[in-house]
Amino acid sequence: MGKFSRIDEGILSIxxxxxxxxEDIPVYPENFSASKNDKTFVRLQIIASDAGVNxxxxxxxxxxxxxxxxxxxxxxxxxxxxxxxxxxxxxxxxTTDGGVVQFFGSSIGNKQSDKDNPSLYKADxxxxxxxxxxx
Numbered sequence: 001m002g003k004f005s006r007i008d009e010g011i012l013s014i015x016x017x018x019x020x021x022x023e024d025i026p027v028y029p030e031n032f033s034a035s036k037n038d039k040t041f042v043r044l045q046i047i048a049s050d051a052g053v054n055x056x057x058x059x060x061x062x063x064x065x066x067x068x069x070x071x072x073x074x075x076x077x078x079x080x081x082x083x084x085x086x087x088x089x090x091x092x093x094x095t096t097d098g099g100v101v102q103f104f105g106s107s108i109g110n111k112q113s114d115k116d117n118p119s120l121y122k123a124d125x126x127x128x129x130x131x132x133x134x135x
Contacts, residue, residue: 003058003099007048007131010093010101011062015044023083027064038119040068040076042084048131056133062088062103064125067114077123081108088127104128 014020015027030045048060064084068076088103095101106127114120 003056003131003133004048006095006097006099006133007058007060007101007129008046009097010095010099010131011046011129012044014087014093020087025080025083033116037067038069038117040080042066042080056099058131060129060131062127062129064127065122066108066125067120067122070113070119070121077108077111077121081106081123081125084125084127099131099133101129101131104130 020027026039026041028041028043030043032041032043043065045063045065046060047063048058050058066077066080068080085106089106091103093101093103104127106125108123108125111121111123114122
């Protein structure tokens with residue numbers, strides 16, 4: 001398994017854990033269509049980039065698009081962003097093949113109605129990460 005696969009595995013495994021599942025916020029991959037859903041959920045996009053110097057490291061950003069029903073206002077978006085922070089900011093996540101994904105500071109923005117499903121309000125939560133293979 002290569003570093004990009006390890007990054008995906010390390011990040012996605014967070015949202016398969018019982019602690020996240022207990023948050024009752026469904027998480028879907030980036031190819032999930034919001035037009036098929038009118039409930040609260042998060043859609044993940046992992047953007048990793050090669051550091052160019054070392055085949056054992058990479059950096060990137062995790063973008064979590066937060067969707068809530070429009071009538072619920074923006075407050076649930078902030079609550080979900082706070083939950084994401086609790087699971088990600090300042091944390092390190094080991095991968096099964098000997099790597100570590102480390103998360104840094106987060107931001108939230110781009111709050112607006114979803115263009116594919118106007119019954120949803122959305123915002124983009126983003127957090128930077130680094131991946132290093134442990135030798």
